[in-house]
Amino acid sequence: MSTTTAPTMFGPRSGLLARANPVVKLLGALLITLVIVLSADPVTNGVALAGQLVLLAGVGLGPWRLLTRLWPVVLAALVSGWGTAMLSDAGGPVLLHLGWITITTGSLGAGAAIALRGLAIALPGITVLLTTDPTDLADGLAQTLGLPARFVLAALAAMRLVEVMITEWSVLAAARRARGAGGGRGPWGVLVEFGGQAFTLLVQSLRRATRLAMTMEARGFGAGPRTWARTPHYGRVDVLVGVAVVAIAAGALAVSLALGTHRFIWQ
């Protein structure tokens, strides 16, 4: 029970996007997200989403592979879309009438727009996480963007502890079952057991954090100037990714402006 293999949190990292610089990916994701967040119309969001899907397919992350990894996000988007369709008061011909639920073409459109928007916003950030090594991201954030090293490295070290905690959670579950915990029935019993397990994990994590801080301090972390062992690398891949991202963002805006459908969220 001492040696356990921690899961790789974000799945295998390979392919073209994995080789691109994290800072480029992060800025690209921010750009696309910004465009989508500011635009409320389905055309902008739809084109941006389609563009992202084409880009991801181009680097070997086809729709099917995306769906197997990101199905919870897709599900969440569908649920929020359905909720909007039910509650929206947009008019139009009635499609479905179930008790107090009335679905019209208008409300269905609103729902679809919300679902699309949710997906299109979530996808860039998740893609960055899936294809980026945290250490490389930290290097980029601190060295290229000039964020405070202390902050970035502390976050990076904490990130590694998250992986350790995931492993520990399953060990904890077995250890507590061996004591006969979790015997409570029903949702209340489950909740109590979850709370107990979470508390133990919290205690362990606080201890870990203290010891880790001690280790880092003993290795000279936290005071004075520091150097960096790794240089962030920028190459042709980054130009490609950058161009593609700008094309997606600009393209989405251009299409909806040309069609006259573009609408800012405050409009």
Place this chain on the structure above:
Amino acid sequence: MTPRADPAPTGVAVGLENFGWHYPGRQDPSLTGISTTIAPGERVLLLGPSGAGKSTLLQALAGVEQDPDGQSGSGRVTVDGVDPRDARGVVGFMHQDPETQVILSRVGDDVAFGLENLAVPREQIWPRVRQALDRVDLQLPLEHPTTALSGGQKQRLALAGVMAMRPRLLLLDEPTASVDHDGARQLCAAVAGAVRADGITMVVVEHRVALWEPVVERVIVLDDHGRVAFDGPTRQTLHDARELLQEQGTWVPGWVPTTRPPARTGAGPAGPETSPRDHAGAPDPAGSTPGAGEVLLSARGLAVSRVQPPRRAIARRRRRALRAWRHGEPLPEAGPDAQLRPVAAGIDLDVRAGRALAVTGVNGAGKSTLALTLAGLLVPAEGSVRAAEALAAGAAPDPSLWDGGELVSRVGTVFQHPEHQFLRPTVREELEFGPRQLRRRAGRSSARTRGGTPSEADDAARVADLLRRLRLADLADANPFTLSGGQKRRLSVATVLAAAPRVLILDEPTFGQDARTWRELVDLLVAELDRGTAVVAVTHDRDLIAALEAEELRLGT
């Protein structure tokens, strides 16, 4: 080995003047009036009872102690004539927990971390990283993930990270406490090589004296009040302080605490025949106290794996097996499943009442995984684990089909980290948890339990008895998380015993324990063996195997 680019650094002098430490809220100080000097290049072993402030002393020397309001420390500590907090990069410090000594996710980056903090120019960093990894004999690619390392490897990685910074004082706080025997020896050799070559001053805290005896030249022994009791050359001091050290629970070379051997009553291996699938509730002819040597649990053609089928598949399998069992059909065996990647396969074993079975083998041989599978906490990848009727007592004969309540009264599993198994806010409630769980079950259904339903009074008596036997009576109202390491270990065994299981499974029970706790644990386990409990222990500890007169099952080769 890469040739050294720079001249070798030399050790620093350490000075302690009337140094003391008193944690706020504690009755007694942990360290009192420590005055001594350590010469440059001297290698010192610091010994003392647990809780004597050895770690505190090391942390003060490293300048990482936690004294936010400056109320705890007194006296003066100097490293090379200055306060350790101002001697950045001079002191290298290592503690015992491998998991929090690793900072970054790739081996090379982790070693480079300290060098970056010392603002070493980039072109010098990577040669020094490689050299440090060479030094500790960790030949791995720089991009090797640190999560894939064993505990011993992680400790050597931490040592590389420290040595790359070229410290002039090396402080080691029980560096081998969480490492198995081979890992400890490798780490010790790595330290010895590095320290000797560079003439570094070293202070190590350890209770495995034999390991460090050849490396150090001076021993300091603290007493119960945190004062220096003995101080002098290694051999002389170990000789003079031997009695005190044994009392404190330090593992002095060539000594194992004496314990009572198990009684080994009963007929020996050939126990009475039991019919494994006699589920109809026919009372066990042997009664509630079956003879020692009787088989309680057996494995045939067993392959074990950490990788488990999806939870829903397990639940489905469980339902199907239970249905088959209720209809009197044979239980299905687990078929070979390539996806489960067994760590050990082809295991045949019998767990017998009143007998101990030791599972040994190298790291990664699947010892813990086997223990969890026998305990019904993991499902087999192939083959079967079967409980005899004497153990199953009316439940299905496969431990992996038991629910939590059925499990605690039959098989008690003690995990390696005691804290993982603490469920209640006080020691007493912790001990009462198992029995109460059983009573509630007995009240809910008329399920047969061994020897009928125990009454509340019996439970109270058993809890009181356990508290007394484990010297935890004074701590009955303390929170389990606040106990010392040895106390936590004793409590974790006691909580499992409180439910009176017929089979006791322990994962490295004596790991990192001092000699005092060791003796108490062995006495407790021998008492259980004499009561007819079967004991299965995953262990590296030869002395434990001998003390329990255990049969040995060696995994891997």
